[in-house]
Amino acid sequence: MLPLPTALNTPAPNARSSRVSVVVIGFNDAAHLADAVRSALAQGPVVHEVIAVDDCSSDGSAELLAGLAARDRRVKVLRRESNSGGCGTPRNDGIDAASAPYVMFLDSDDVLPPGAAATLLAAAERHGSEVASGLCVRRELPSGRDVPWQPELYARARLVARPELRARLVHDTLCVNKLYRVDFLREHGIRFPEGRFVYEDFVFTARVLAAAPRIALVPDTVYVWHVRRAAAKLSISLDRSGIANWRARMEAHRQSVEILRDARGNGGKRLARAARTKFLDHELRMYTRELPARGKEHQREWWALTRAYLTTFDAADLDAAPAPGRVIARVVLASERPRDLARLKQVAARPARLAPPYPRAADATPVWADDLPQVTLEHLLVRPMRLLPLAVDGELRPRAGGARLTLRLRELYGRVAEAGPATVDVDLVHRHSGHPGLRRTASFGAERPGETWTATVLLDLASLAGGVWDVRLRVRFADGTVRETTAHAVAGPGLLRRTVVPGGRRGILLIQPYATQAGHLSVRLAPGPRGVAGVAKRRLARLVRAVTGPRAR
Structure with a gap:
């Protein structure tokens, strides 16, 4: 890893007020990298340094970062000599290089909103907490529509004395909407998985929670996650088209559960169960919704992988999950082959929908299907009408x-x-x-x-x-x-x-x-005629792409 020199034409940071290192990672993303770095610098004097880790880009990112460093001495550039293949290794480089008491993480295609670092720092210092966490919004581009991520956690400011007291923390697996005390990370050896490891946030977050930090929650928006679904190359986590993505997601979740379960005290077991419940309600439902659109071979492999993983869950894990995920899991466990995919897709939707038929067992208990009487739906007889x-x-x-x-x-x-x-x-x-x-x-x-x-x-x-x-x-x-x-x-x-x-x-x-x-x-x-013509033009473009082949990913 090669450090690039920085210029000295801006005032040196004030050690008393400059308390945050922002680690920005990027690989071949020169189109967005400057906006990310500038959003970190725009946080003001609270930011001691912006550590930009270039993961051996070949698109001019290094030259762009050198220019930014020449204009602001807070920018410190680290260039890796070989590409790591993932996001974890460059973030670890940033942790090692951080010289401020606190650290934040920022991806090259996202931005920090004004005041994010100061808000998180104020909460951490006010409560003496090792972690401060705020609201992230997913900004759909190009529309600009903001969708809050896990808003239930950030409805109001609060201090969580121990993670198991707010088990829903396992639902927020992001690392980028948080500020961490650097000595806390180093003392507990908390790092990201190295190399190409998809969903590295899952494992890092589990390691953080397992170390039992005090966590300050703030209701303010502290991170803007840019979601570019129409990009020529989708981000690693957004590209769910291949079965390898599902394998990676399950492996990251499996490791996270093990980390939490092995933590000292009963709090870890409670968090591990919450993580499994979250898998059933989030991951399983999300991928089930997409399954009917996949090919037959993908469906068979997905079903076999999911079935094998679900056998590691116990009955209490399934019972603790909301009904839709629980029903999907029980159907998968009860059948060796993919079945009822269109119906399962509707159960997985939000809000859930149960399409006909509505069979009953011999004792009149509602069941999923006549040939799967073990998958009972008796909860539908007592569930409040407003939730059916x-x-x-x-x-x-x-x-x-x-x-x-x-x-x-x-x-x-x-x-x-x-x-x-x-x-x-x-x-x-x-x-x-x-x-x-x-x-x-x-x-x-x-x-x-x-x-x-x-x-x-x-x-x-x-x-x-x-x-x-x-x-x-x-x-x-x-x-x-x-x-x-x-x-x-x-x-x-x-x-x-x-x-x-x-x-x-x-x-x-x-x-x-x-x-x-x-x-x-x-x-x-x-x-209007222009609107109709625009639709026709876009349809023609899709037909042309279908004939000439998909864009490179």
Whole structure:
């Protein structure tokens, strides 16, 4: 590893106020690296140094960093002589080089929002904590929509005296939205896995929690994670297309559980169970949603790997998990081969949906399938109505000026009829801004008494701006229960296809109902001739890419 010289044309940091080292890692990311480093420098005098670790880039990153170092003496550049293959090794280099009392981590394609370092430092020093942690937002690009990561943890400021007192900490596996006391990391030998190790954050975070630090939580946004799903080369963690990614995720989780379980005291066992519960509710559901889109060989291998891993969980692990993940795990364990993937995908969605059939065992207990009576669903008989995985199908049929939306609510082991479907509020929410558009309310009528209830609304789509609009539902029952859910997009003749209709200020409107990855009904709108032409142009470009081959990854 080669240190690059820094210039001396800026004032030396003040040792009393400059308390934070920010470690920025990058590999062949010159397009974004400067923004990351500048966001760290913009934290102000609280930052003692920005340690930029170049993982042997070949795209001009070294020259870019040298220029930044020449303009600000706080920038210290480390260039690795060979590429490490992952994120862990360069971060370890940064820990070794840090000369301030605290350290933060920043990836080259992300940024720190103003005041992040000062906020975390103030919390750590106020509470005397070894770790301070704040809210991270996932910023979807190019739309700019911010999605908070684990917001439940950061609803208010608090000090967690021991990690097991807030077991949900295992859900926040990120290392970048936190500030760590350097001597704490060094004293406990807490480091990232070396080399190419995907999901290195999982293991690092487990090592931190196993060392039982005091953790200060702050509600402020301290990290902006840029999610570029359309990038020519996806990030290591976002590229889930290959089975190797699932193998890596399970291995990182397995190691994390072992680290927590082996920690001294009963707190580690509690955290280990929480980590397994999190796997069932997060990882298992996320990958199950994507499974129907994979090839048959991928599905078979995924199923076998997952089944083998789930055998290491005990009954208490499964019982502690929310119902959707628990049901998916039990179906996988009960069957040697992939089955019911479309139905499992809907159970894995958020909110969960249980599609028909609804069989019962000989003793009338609800079960997953007649040939899997061991996978029982008796929780559906006692679960609060507002939490049930209701199945609502949606058919959106475009027409002049708008569309007719027909909703069909299905029975669920007698619970729906007992509650009495009354009305449904239909909201169209803009995907990128989150702003509400239309709201319509309709009454349910019994299409097939005791089996299906229907409601129909007319939507003036021409009154909405262009873009993607998600359909959200609020089902109201006669017993006073309210259940928020989504509509499952029904595919069939004349459905889920682009239609150009007259209407609106621009004369014409392109309406495209479609199913999201989770199967929820959404609609894409393109008003006016220019909007319609833009959609056609993008479709042609996708067809060309399909013929010429995918972009390099």
